[in-house]
Amino acid sequence: MKIEQIHHVAYRCRDAKETVEWYSKMLNMDFILAIAEDHVPSTHEPDPYMHIFMDAGNGNVLAFFELPTKPEMGRDPNTPIWVQHIAFKVKDRAELLEFKEHLEAQGVDVLGVTDHSIFHSIYFFDPNGHRVELACPDPAEDALLSKLDAVKWDMLEEWSRTKKAPKHAEWLHKKELSKA
Structure with a gap:
């Protein structure tokens, strides 16, 4: 048995229409499907919802639920805001910079470009407060991934024993730290 791929990843949204429009405008994703019901199919709970699906490329689907009868969305206060995010791959650095310029021109606050050695990223938040990352491969990605592998x-194993960052790949962000 082997998983083939992610079927979809689902998040909650505050407003389904706003979310579709934002992902369409900001990330050029196509709106592919909407499902709305008054009962949850898996649990049979009476709970109206709108479930929307966006095309994230290559058969990847990003989905959202709007839940109008539930309390306002929140975050786990014990998890730093930078931890929980979704990352999308873009072709190359030129396209990454084009997205950065496009997002900033639309008033989106963008962090980066961050050089992770194996890839380069920008970070920003969608209108629901979800952190989004766009990443492009580094030209030396294959050799660097082999080194990490x-x-x-x-x-x-070292992390499991000590809960301290092992130094095996400390080179990964050294050049970024030297810029700081």
Whole structure:
């Protein structure tokens, strides 16, 4: 048995129409499907919802639920805001910079470009408060991934024992830190 791919990833949204329009305008995603019911199919709870689906490319689907009868959306106060996010891959750095310029021109506050050595990213928030990342591969991505692959199990084992950051891949962000 093996998972083929992610079917969809679902988040909550404050307003389904606003979310469709934002992802269409800001990230050029197509609106592909909407489902609305008064009962939850899996649990049979009476709870009206709007479930929308956006095309995130290559068969990847980003979905949202608007839940008008539930309390306002919140965040886990024990999880830093930078942790929970969704990242989308773009073709290259030129396209990443084009998205950054487009988003900023629309009034979106964009953080980055951040150089992660294996890829480069920008970060911003959607209108629901979800953190979004756009990432493009680094030209040396394959060689760097191979280097990381060689130490992944050792790093995991050391982390599991010590709960301290192993130094096996400390080179990864060194050049970014040297810019700070």
